[in-house]
Amino acid sequence: MIYRVPTRYEELTLVIKVFTESPQSIRIVVEDEDQSNTCFTNRYKIVDGESIFFVRMPVSGNNALVSIYNEDNGNVSSDNDNSFQVKSISKEQLEKKLDVIDFANPLVRSFVNFATRFSYNAGSLNSGNYTSDDQKFMIKYMPIIEDGGQEQTTPARIDTETGIIEVSKKQFLDFSVPNRMAILLHEFSHVYLNENVDDEVEADLNGLLIYLGLGYPRIEAFEVFAKTFMNAPTEQNKERFDQIKNFIDNFENQNTFLHQ
């Protein structure tokens, strides 16, 4: 079943309360009503009794289409599925931790603005070269990323000399807005925040600090790293995922996580 929720370009948290009488796999998809390929979340949970979905949205469109359905029955109207009830949908204030982000750094401010606008619009942008307003950053939005005619599995990469970011449109179309932000902030961090430009974990954590501080949802961060690592399931990536999980858990608990 689909609900139209006016979000009016605001920062908000959608709170969706669902009830089932037995364990059911309930999926929530929140999409922009006007922009194609612009999804804010696509997640599921086994619901047994009453359960609440919190969808953090630092970015939203004018109206959101909220799909709530039982995975066994597909996205049908409420008349055709009585395996669950939507008790309520409401909007709450978004929690952010902006003090952890170094907004005194003009490059951080500029890139956050650029990445937000690119991530929100990537579903409808043509391939091409896009720049930030101050022209300090550039994204080459390419059909695919390839080397010597061979398509690369990475959704994005940054040139450590020039700072140019290459993004695969083929992959980005399938990513949610938060997924896209997490990826872009990782690439930015390699060149502009890392002590060691080659350190992938440092880039993960520097990027995540900004991502989580802005109020973006944890689950979409896990999802994008898991998707990327599944394409390259190395021992290094497994360790990266463990470090990412620890970092996110500690961020939520306001603990300090040291990466050395």
Added chain:
Amino acid sequence: MNDKNFFYVAGAFLVLVVAFSMRKTEYQEVKELPSETLSFDSNVLPSVLKPPSRLSENEEMPELASPRRFSGNKSRK
């Protein structure tokens, strides 16, 4: 209007404001979506969400922000 009446009116007004703000909004289920997505005009977006500028084919590449450290080895991360 004497002071007592003023406070009664002000109190009633306050109760109404609180009651309306606590009222849950019921969102209607969408039974049918439009068959075609209308073309989207990005001019309606607020400035923080407008699409970034796209360089034209012949436009010169700008001088980007210098990387924090130059490693000396060209690589892509």
